[in-house]
Amino acid sequence: MRSEQEANLAIERYADTVRRLCMIHLKNHADTEDIFQTVFLKYVLSSVVFESEEHERAWFIRVTINACKDWLKSFFRSRTVCLDQLIEKPADLSPDHQEVLEAVLSLPAKYRDVVYLHYYEEYTAVQIGRILGKNVNTIYTLLNRSKKILREKLGGDEDEG
Amino acid sequence: MKDKIKTAFESVHAEETLKADTKAFLAEKMQRHPGRRTALHRRWIPVMAACFILIFAGFGSYQAYFTPTSVISIDINPSLEVSVNRFDRVISIEGYNDDGKALASSLHIRFMNYTEALEQILASEPIAACLEQNEILSVTVVGGDTAQSGQILSQVESCTAGQKNVHCASLTEEEAASAHECGLSYGKYQAYLTVQALDPDITPEQIQHMTMREIRDLIASLSQSDADTAASTAAQNGDHHTQSAGHRYQDEENKRVHHP
Numbered sequence: 001m002r003s004e005q006e007a008n009l010a011i012e013r014y015a016d017t018v019r020r021l022c023m024i025h026l027k028n029h030a031d032t033e034d035i036f037q038t039v040f041l042k043y044v045l046s047s048v049v050f051e052s053e054e055h056e057r058a059w060f061i062r063v064t065i066n067a068c069k070d071w072l073k074s075f076f077r078s079r080t081v082c083l084d085q086l087i088e089k090p091a092d093l094s095p096d097h098q099e100v101l102e103a104v105l106s107l108p109a110k111y112r113d114v115v116y117l118h119y120y121e122e123y124t125a126v127q128i129g130r131i132l133g134k135n136v137n138t139i140y141t142l143l144n145r146s147k148k149i150l151r152e153k154l155g156g157d158e159d160e161g
Numbered sequence: 162m163k164d165k166i167k168t169a170f171e172s173v174h175a176e177e178t179l180k181a182d183t184k185a186f187l188a189e190k191m192q193r194h195p196g197r198r199t200a201l202h203r204r205w206i207p208v209m210a211a212c213f214i215l216i217f218a219g220f221g222s223y224q225a226y227f228t229p230t231s232v233i234s235i236d237i238n239p240s241l242e243v244s245v246n247r248f249d250r251v252i253s254i255e256g257y258n259d260d261g262k263a264l265a266s267s268l269h270i271r272f273m274n275y276t277e278a279l280e281q282i283l284a285s286e287p288i289a290a291c292l293e294q295n296e297i298l299s300v301t302v303v304g305g306d307t308a309q310s311g312q313i314l315s316q317v318e319s320c321t322a323g324q325k326n327v328h329c330a331s332l333t334e335e336e337a338a339s340a341h342e343c344g345l346s347y348g349k350y351q352a353y354l355t356v357q358a359l360d361p362d363i364t365p366e367q368i369q370h371m372t373m374r375e376i377r378d379l380i381a382s383l384s385q386s387d388a389d390t391a392a393s394t395a396a397q398n399g400d401h402h403t404q405s406a407g408h409r410y411q412d413e414e415n416k417r418v419h420h421p
Contacts, residue, residue: 015175100169
């Protein structure tokens with residue numbers, strides 16, 4: 001078991017990442033809180049020795065996505081949900097940001113992880129394939145399709161990446 | 162679009178209450194299960210240490226249980242030895258002649274208290290038959306622990322009190338040291354030494370095939386012969402007070418006989 005100090009440090013370092021992934025997958029704040037705590041509890045109980053901070057970050061991403069998927073398997077929910085159910089203070093978000101996030105959230109689940117990991121975490125397709133356990137060609141396909149859908153939803157800006 | 166998505170996600174943060182609640186949640190979990198901090202291999206070290214201690218303790222107990230501290234030699238014509246541990250339990254039984262080996266293999270007295278084992282031996286068909294035929298039963302207790310040997314001898318005497326023609330005695334380990342080298346049980350070895358003193362030509366092999374009755378009779382006849390020789394010599398030399406070696410040995414034997 002890791003120390004309380006290590007746990008607190010991990011929370012400060014990866015809380016936002018875990019929070020964003022929970023937002024992508026989950027339907028309400030209560031579920032987010034459960035998964036958030038579950039992920040950090042797994043970290044505390046894990047005996048994995050991380051080779052680097054990148055290794056540790058990738059571990060958190062993978063564990064969070066898997067925890068969300070496991071959680072969702074137990075429930076039948078509508079796949080679309082309003083942003084104000086996912087974020088405690090939706091008023092803090094600007095309208096532009098809200099629009100973008102809602103567009104991302106409207107994507108099928110398999111696209112959302114890829115979009116987040118590529119556009120925000122800036123992982124390559126190869127790295128995303130490794131994290132998600134998917135073939136790199138599948139990642140390219142998902143990325144291309146998600147770009148097409150988002151372009152239609154958000155307007156005609158060309159993708160830079 | 163990339164920048165839009167990036168900045169949109171950038172505005173999403175884990176709420177401070179969420180982080181604080183999670184820290185409190187983890188602190189409570191860690192308080193409940195502090196021992197789980199230990200790495201896998203460290204967790205197993207005390208378990209393995211306990212296993213080793215149990216194994217060694219078990220081995221030590223095993224050694225203590227199966228180490229003989231006294232031996233009861235039973236000779237009539239079947240000659241056998243019953244090894245007894247510090248807990249007064251029979252741990253082995255061994256025959257020292259053909260009849261003894263046959264008797265040993267027929268008995269199921271291992272791990273019994275020696276008094277119960279002795280009662281079973283006395284009640285066994287070969288022994289009972291010999292006693293009915295007026296054979297002499299010799300029970301010799303040999304042991305390094307004089308306290309246990311003495312107690313066993315007393316118990317043996319009590320067990321055999323109802324039997325006639327029973328001879329009980331004890332030997333020290335030093336006295337009985339060469340018995341097994343001669344191929345004799347302790348009881349027969351003691352008898353052999355007695356005969357050898359009277360007849361140096363006697364061999365252990367001859368004694369091995371004789372019943373205790375025959376050995377006693379031989380001792381008696383050799384003693385009588387010596388007595389006759391000594392008396393004749395004394396008469397010639399005018400000395401009436403010399404005791405023969407045979408008489409002395411017979412006297413020693415008589416001191417040890419507890420049952421007529």
